[in-house]
Amino acid sequence: MRIRKRWRHAENCIPVSAFQTHTRALRANLSRLEIDIQHIVCEGNKAATVHVARITHPSGEESLIKVVAFYQFREGRICLVDELTHLLKGNEKDQNLGALQ
Template sequence: MNQQDAENILHDLFASLTNPAIPTENLASFFTRDYIQIVDGETLDLDGFLQHAATLRNALVRAEVSFEKIIAQDDTIADIHIVRAEKKNGDHIRVKVIAFYTLRDGRISRIEELTHLLDGKDEDRDLGSRIDVPE
């Protein structure tokens, strides 16, 4: 994978993730069926990730992602990005994310990610893996 392909994959993924007009089910096209994401010690499979995406959309008014660094080698992408978001209650958060993506057949099969809350309330430290439990 070349650098431009890696940048395109990540930009497309996060543009889709942060666009509430795109159904969360459509995000599955970026991932393999056996996808695994490990975020701050929490593990999500593909269904869990889609639930997480829905949770974010329910909690946030808007979010934007800016990339500080993207590195591609073979089937691996590493990046550092900053997420800035506004919650529906008016709070603002800023999170630094360091992530490694493994790809298979052009899709993401695994992400290992560490998040660091730069601005926001302690209650939002788990926003990188949070899944709301339906009532």
């Protein structure tokens, strides 16, 4: 199953606090998260990555998620994230971890 997620704020950039909230939510719900960046391309105010997230829940259950992501920055802040995720291994509920707040 593939999920396409687009995160955008029309006029202003997304504040760092939104990313921090997401990070805190991941830390609260997972016992381990490893990101393996397989490819990265940067040009001007844009970047794209292909990365694999390996997650472990407090129960010991693990999932592996492949993410293709495009980022755009304005004034040093993320103003657009467009991701395509693919669950390689694990529970389908982990497919939407990128949107966890």
